Amino acid sequence: MINQEAHKLTREPNEVEILVAQSLRFGVLLSAAVILVGLVLFLFSGEGGYPGESYPTQLKDIFAGALSLKPFAIILAGLVLLICTPIMRVGISVLVFLKEKDWLYVGISSVVFLILISGFFFGK
Amino acid sequence: MTIIAIKILLVSISAGILGSILGLGGGIIVTPALTLLFGVDIQHAIGASLISVISTSSGAAIAYIRDGITNIRVGMFLEIATTVGAITGALIAGLISPNLLYIIFGLLLFYSALAMLKKKKEELPGEVPLHSVASKLKLQGEYYDKALKKNVTYNVDNVYGGFSVMYGAGVISGLLGIGSGSFKVMAMDVFMKLPLKVSSATSNFMMGVTGAASAGIYLFRGDINPIISAPVAIGVLIGATIGAKIMQRLKSKTIRKLFIPVLMYVAIQMMAQGLGVKLW
Numbered sequence: 001m002i003n004q005e006a007h008k009l010t011r012e013p014n015e016v017e018i019l020v021a022q023s024l025r026f027g028v029l030l031s032a033a034v035i036l037v038g039l040v041l042f043l044f045s046g047e048g049g050y051p052g053e054s055y056p057t058q059l060k061d062i063f064a065g066a067l068s069l070k071p072f073a074i075i076l077a078g079l080v081l082l083i084c085t086p087i088m089r090v091g092i093s094v095l096v097f098l099k100e101k102d103w104l105y106v107g108i109s110s111v112v113f114l115i116l117i118s119g120f121f122f123g124k
Numbered sequence: 125m126t127i128i129a130i131k132i133l134l135v136s137i138s139a140g141i142l143g144s145i146l147g148l149g150g151g152i153i154v155t156p157a158l159t160l161l162f163g164v165d166i167q168h169a170i171g172a173s174l175i176s177v178i179s180t181s182s183g184a185a186i187a188y189i190r191d192g193i194t195n196i197r198v199g200m201f202l203e204i205a206t207t208v209g210a211i212t213g214a215l216i217a218g219l220i221s222p223n224l225l226y227i228i229f230g231l232l233l234f235y236s237a238l239a240m241l242k243k244k245k246e247e248l249p250g251e252v253p254l255h256s257v258a259s260k261l262k263l264q265g266e267y268y269d270k271a272l273k274k275n276v277t278y279n280v281d282n283v284y285g286g287f288s289v290m291y292g293a294g295v296i297s298g299l300l301g302i303g304s305g306s307f308k309v310m311a312m313d314v315f316m317k318l319p320l321k322v323s324s325a326t327s328n329f330m331m332g333v334t335g336a337a338s339a340g341i342y343l344f345r346g347d348i349n350p351i352i353s354a355p356v357a358i359g360v361l362i363g364a365t366i367g368a369k370i371m372q373r374l375k376s377k378t379i380r381k382l383f384i385p386v387l388m389y390v391a392i393q394m395m396a397q398g399l400g401v402k403l404w
Contacts, residue, residue: 013192020196021189028182032361039354043126048350057346075350076343079175082357083339085182086332093200104261109200112333115207119214119337 016096023092027085031078038066038074048072087116125351132162132352133359139176140363144184145371146383147324148305149177149331150360152390164352171347172356174339177305179357181332183364188325191372192267195322198280198312199329201261202290206308206330209294210337217299226398229296229307232289233391236310240384247272247376252317254279267322270372278319286316297334305331306390309383320376320383 013021042048048055049070056062056073062080065073090113097105135157136150143150151173158164158172188194254264258280266277293307305327312323342348371379 013190016196017189017192017194021186024182024189025186028179028186028361032358035354035357038350039129039358042351042354043129046125053351055346055350057344072350075354076348079348079350079353079357080343082175082178082182083336083343086178086336089182090200090203090333093196105197105200108204112200112203112207115204115211116333116337119207119211119340 015100016093019096020089020093023089024085027081027088031081031085034066034078034081035075036078038071038076038078041069041074042071045071087113090116128162129351129355132158132355135161136176136356136359137363137366140180140183140360140365141367141370142363142382143176143180143305143360144328144364144367145324145374145379146305146386147309147327147331148180148386149173149335150180150363151176152386154356154360158352158356162352164349167347168349168352171342171349172353174335174342175348175353175357176360177335178332178339179360180364181328181330181335183361184325184368185329185332187365187368187372188328191270193321193325193372194329195263195265195318195326196329197261197265198263198316198318198322199326201263202287202308202311202326203330203333205287205290206294206297206334207337209291209296210298210334211294212291213295213298213300214338214341215298216295223398223400225296225299226394229292230391230393230395230398232292233306233310233387233394236314237384237387237391239314240310240380240387244377244380244384248276248319249278249317252279252281255281255283257283258316265322267319269319269321271375276319278322279317281317282315286311289315294334298338304334306387310387320379321371324371324379 049072056065062073062076066077090109093109094113097109139150139153154176155169155173158169159166263280266275269276289307289311293304296304308327308330309323312318312326313320
């Protein structure tokens, strides 16, 4: 493995790749950490913070619950962050292509971003 | 409770490994495992499998992009088809009976499994013509293959065919709330003739977006249960990170040998569902 790295045969990742990978890493680590905190809290206390097996399903209840440290709400907040990670990745791609003046791909990634956002409204 | 969480975590790690190697979401493991082994009802299992799709995608993509396997341009371009498809699927979900679609898509998958079987001795696609649209979109690329220890440059063919299958993949995702990775890999491997590793990594990359497009709906509906989804998310993220390392060192031939039976299984399952036969 060290041998391969030393050969430097791998092509260097370009700026788009570096920034997209970094944004995904940020999203994944942040959401995993939040989910883990919620899960550990729940397993130790045995309480989800809500009556019975119930849990919040609306964004404002989830974030309000997470701020008052209810384990289920913390987990769900982490899951919301996880769901948002790929969407954020598309948004970041628009910016990176813009910076690279790659207009064709600015257009393509903007279209994807707009469709994704409109999908959220169709869902409601 | 802790024991169950650990068990779900372990199952999810294996789902993440297999999903990231094959370019699938891991839903084919997570959904049956949760319903059969842990007695989770189907709604919550599907919600958790959606979380698994997004986790596999984001977790594996970090390594695949950094190592230059993922073709971001191909992914972004085809995401137009999958996202429009996903919305179409969500809109027609209530209007038509999905049974016919299950059968059609099941047959399509079966056909692609056979097409893959023909390529089972082939490590790389060989000479592929560069489609004119692909050239305009600068879709061709190269990557360093760690199993072959060499740089692989590749062309992209049949953009229209690939785009259409991707639209179909999106429709299925919207209808069923799955990542439909098997269709994505098929579109790139069988139609556009990309190297299998690039197809798998790019399918992985795209799946998160497809999953995220419908995850909101499932969340608001209460199908994403925190107790089940938390160990799934963590486990799959761990598995996907491991799988993304393993895949690069496997020969494409080996990956294909793993892929074909999985494809056959999904195809048969879809057709059975369309015909109203219960397999498990």
